[in-house]
Amino acid sequence: MTTDRRTFTLDGHDIPFDEGQSVLDAALAAGLFIPFLCHKPGYEAHGSCRVCMVRVGGRWQASCTTPAAAGLEVESTVEDLVAMRREIVQFLFTEGNHFCPSCEASGNCTLQAVGYELGVTTPHYPPFSPTRPLDASHPEMLLDLNRCILCELCVRASANVDKKSVFALSGRGPTKHLVVSAESGRLADTSFSADDAAAHVCPVGVFLPRGQGFRTPLGARKFDVEPLRVAALRRAGGT
Amino acid sequence: MPSPKLRVATTSLAGCFGCHMSLLDIDERLSSLVELVEFDASPLTDLKTPVACDVGLIEGGLCNAENVRTLLLFRRECKVLVAVGACAITGGLPAQRNALDVRDCLESVYLTGVGLEGGTIPRDRELPLLLEKVHPIHDVVNVDYSLPGCPPSADAFWAFFEDIAAGRAPRLGHGLIRYD
The missing domain is CATH 3.30.70.20 (Alpha-Beta Plaits)
Known part of the structure; x- marks a missing residue:
């Protein structure tokens, strides 16, 4: 099969994307999971909960509001990011009842x-x-x-x-x-x-x-x- | 020479003993468990004071002064302290009084509630003083591990004991972490 779709990498995997798609949506469509909470398909991305944070070229960004672009190198399932997501969820539980x-x-x-x-x-x-x-x-x-x-x-x-x-x-x-x-x-x-x-x-x-x-x-x-x-x-x- | 059994103490603070019931739900695995552990202070043995234990399992949160004393004693005597169940971990059901004033609660229950007449708020030195708020146990002591759930399932208890007896850091696998 050949494809002319452009790709970025997520934890070393090539992820094809459509123009305008976010890193999160492209990853999910390609079968790779990034945890998320305030994002809902069909709704404009909000980027407020920070659970879907990834590292793009060394910078931490919410994957739901980061547009996919050719050649991006995205890290997601790495120890410090997973630990940070866990902590965000703990903050949310701590903050409410x-x-x-x-x-x-x-x-x-x-x-x-x-x-x-x-x-x-x-x-x-x-x-x-x-x-x-x-x-x-x-x-x-x-x-x-x-x-x-x-x-x-x-x-x-x-x-x-x-x-x-x-x-x-x-x-x-x-x-x-x-x-x-x-x-x-x-x-x-x-x-x-x-x-x-x-x-x-x-x-x-x-x-x-x-x-x-x-x-x-x-x-x-x-x-x-x-x-x-x-x-x-x-x-x-x-x- | 067989390795010595782990000494395990358990207690229920502001809890309902449901977590202890769930521990007993490991059913026939209880016979394997007694090969691994020996129970020290616990409602299961009716011993009250833990001494030099390997593991302390704490069910329930802190709603009165006696809960706090018991918790401090367990922390002092247990190498590994485990928060067991939603109440130990979050305060749980009793903590839902945290938005209310304690005096209002007591007056409502003993003096002004429907059908009450001539009641008094119990005051006896035998009764521990209530805390202003109900606290999870990590508000007062360092907690080494948490077994969430209301109650944690028998399988979660068993996974915990298997890990700890094998000298591994307990880790609840897929499906064993529940908050309800």
Whole structure:
């Protein structure tokens, strides 16, 4: 087979890419996995979680926002990068209130799945234990900000797909948090609906549909059936 | 000459003993386990005070002063200290009171809750003082390894014991790391 597609290398493997494709998307399409969290196929890359960091020509960059280019030499599965990814996941668990055993998103949670992938067994750092609100104002959906990891997937979905811009991040540093576009600050006073794309993109357990709970039994949940690596490569059409 | 057995101590702090039950779920492998280890202080032996142990398994987080004393004792007496289960590792279910004021909790449970009348908040020197917040054990001592899960599966326990008895750094393989 011959190909005239241009390539870059990832850990020494030749990766073909299409014009405009990111390093992450090209790697996944070629069947090589780079762990990621705030990225979702079909959504504009955001580069905020830093889990997909790689080293390109000696510089550390988020692979989801780095355009693939011919001749790039990218490192991913190397000890210091893997250790750093593990630490980022530990930071995220430390920063919020993530109690997996009682979380309805457990088993369907991408943060959890990334932790499994990276072999994270403990958050390691002293927990922040922040006090964060639960917005139960909306008739269809609970908003539990205890688990928010500030990935902005709901922000992107609401603005770009639903064309509603219901969500935004406010504040900086440790005070950064998710807000909704209502003077009252209540989800019920926005144009949000449970049918919105924004209601279904959360990688953790912030958006919880009301009137149901723990519908899928242990063993049948998303990442029980298929680890993140397998699911991501299958979706990307890799091998 | 057979190598000496590992001395293992276990305890449950602010936990539900579910992790200990899961340890017992290794079923017939228990007979292999007793070839590898000897239990020191543990709910399984009813001995209370660990002395010069190789491994200490800590279930549960820290919700009161007695939990802290027990943990410090285990850290002092155990060469390798292991945080076992979600509560030891994150504070777990008890830590969900961290957003609440302790006095409010006690008043709600003993004085003002529905159906309560003339109640008192228990105060007895036998009762350990509650901490303001529930803490994971790594807030207080250095932890060598963590076995996550609620509870960790029997297979995770077994993998841990196999590694540690063979002198390897314990490493949970595929499918053995769970947070729930």
